[in-house]
Amino acid sequence: MMNICIVVLGLGKSKGGGVIGGVNNVLNLAKGLVSNGHKIDIMTTYPLYPDGNYTVDLPGARIHYLTPHPFKGTRYSVAFTVKAVKKITELHQKEHLDLVCGYSSYPALALIPIIAGKINRLPKVHYLTSPIQRKTSLLFSFLKIYLSRIDMIIPLTHNVRRSLENIVTGEKIHKPIPPSVDLSIFSPEVSGEKVRKALSLGENPTLFFLGNLTKTKGIEVLLAALEIVKRSVPNIKLLMGLDMPIEGYQSKPLKSREEIESVNLEGHIIPLGILSNVAEVMTACDIFIAPFTSIEGIADYPISILEAMASGKPVIASRIGGIPELLTHRETGLLVKPGDVAELADSILYLLKQKEEAQKMASWGAKCVQQKFKPSIAVSELEDALQNVLERRN
Numbered sequence: 001m002m003n004i005c006i007v008v009l010g011l012g013k014s015k016g017g018g019v020i021g022g023v024n025n026v027l028n029l030a031k032g033l034v035s036n037g038h039k040i041d042i043m044t045t046y047p048l049y050p051d052g053n054y055t056v057d058l059p060g061a062r063i064h065y066l067t068p069h070p071f072k073g074t075r076y077s078v079a080f081t082v083k084a085v086k087k088i089t090e091l092h093q094k095e096h097l098d099l100v101c102g103y104s105s106y107p108a109l110a111l112i113p114i115i116a117g118k119i120n121r122l123p124k125v126h127y128l129t130s131p132i133q134r135k136t137s138l139l140f141s142f143l144k145i146y147l148s149r150i151d152m153i154i155p156l157t158h159n160v161r162r163s164l165e166n167i168v169t170g171e172k173i174h175k176p177i178p179p180s181v182d183l184s185i186f187s188p189e190v191s192g193e194k195v196r197k198a199l200s201l202g203e204n205p206t207l208f209f210l211g212n213l214t215k216t217k218g219i220e221v222l223l224a225a226l227e228i229v230k231r232s233v234p235n236i237k238l239l240m241g242l243d244m245p246i247e248g249y250q251s252k253p254l255k256s257r258e259e260i261e262s263v264n265l266e267g268h269i270i271p272l273g274i275l276s277n278v279a280e281v282m283t284a285c286d287i288f289i290a291p292f293t294s295i296e297g298i299a300d301y302p303i304s305i306l307e308a309m310a311s312g313k314p315v316i317a318s319r320i321g322g323i324p325e326l327l328t329h330r331e332t333g334l335l336v337k338p339g340d341v342a343e344l345a346d347s348i349l350y351l352l353k354q355k356e357e358a359q360k361m362a363s364w365g366a367k368c369v370q371q372k373f374k375p376s377i378a379v380s381e382l383e384d385a386l387q388n389v390l391e392r393r394n
Contacts, residue, residue, distance in 0.1 A: 017274030032379030188312030192284025218291030246273030295321030
């Protein structure tokens, strides 16, 4: 049995919905580790848009919220770093931790395992979910020094692993451990009929976008493509699962909402805010769209793509980052050039018209997730990786 401390940002349920983003993978891993007999403590910040119901169901693990106020949302700061290191040190003195493991899209969060590990002479691990962006030679030199303090980095994908080359020595980079999907929640067997009825979708072909409204997630590209698609499919609908409560979307001056109005898309788009029923919305749609323009700060295998595949839905995603490792073009989905409005529109129209082909892709995608992305696989590989770190130190 290992006594493991995990450091991650924003673990918890957001207002009006569930857990957002890659922290779903942390939950799956933590649940699996606990069920295998390991002791888990999680250092975290409050989730984005928390309310009185932000805690998650994680029996057997302790979650420590270390930011000063729940309504500040997800924050990584000097204050959080200091509090996390202090709390880890206190736990180690009382209960003897075996190692500290960070989990993030950014290498910056590895600072907490580095400092806490150094102070307490503990092995230091960081699970990196997004590739490192080599923007300047100065940053590159800093990262080499900074990450050399880590005992092991676990990349999410081969793409992330390649980004670590010439930064971290090979023996410190573990083989990729991909994320997992809770197949008891996401499945083709889940019914989306209540969602379609509640939203009055009828027989209208329906697309689904899940994410924030930043340029990185490609919402501007999707809106431009939708404007083209509606000319051929005038009853097309787009469901938008967001990273903010629906009240925030409706009340804030948002560029994306202005674009919706400017290109006459109001009758075609249904904003849903933060979702508590993602699995049902997934099965209510016809196609899931992930039009990312960049992977920076995004999990290299976006969890939402895996959830859509597990739900038996065809996926259109950008040919970027680690996504081509996940989707095989015209086999388990369609890949498009990032930012290419015309190609995205053509791909949407293709899947709407070629229903038999779309269903084949959906079926193959669901089988792929069932075979490669079950939580038990990721948990077993993570256990082996962490045990390997301990053995090296002993």
